[in-house]
Amino acid sequence: MRMNEIKKKILKPIKPENDDCCGGGGCCPCVWDTYFNQLDLWEEQQAKEKEKELLDKATGDVKDAIEKLQ
Numbered sequence: 001m002r003m004n005e006i007k008k009k010i011l012k013p014i015k016p017e018n019d020d021c022c023g024g025g026g027c028c029p030c031v032w033d034t035y036f037n038q039l040d041l042w043e044e045q046q047a048k049e050k051e052k053e054l055l056d057k058a059t060g061d062v063k064d065a066i067e068k069l070q
Contacts, residue, residue, distance in 0.1 A: 010045050013038035 016031040029037075 010038070010042045012042050 013035050016035050020031045021027075
């Protein structure tokens with residue numbers, strides 16, 4: 001893997017406490033906006049990692065089956 005292909009792992013964001021938000025709607029971005037944006041990115045990363053795991057497993061299974069046929 002080349003250096004420019006390495007992506008920073010996104011950690012699951014910590015849900016803000018109720019008192020972290022002013023509740024006035026004047027903050028831009030609101031702590032909740034930031035939280036939900038990061039949560040979306042984290043969930044997308046999790047889905048891609050799961051997809052890669054399944055693909056790697058399937059590829060390994062195919063390689064094993066080919067080796068058995070030889």
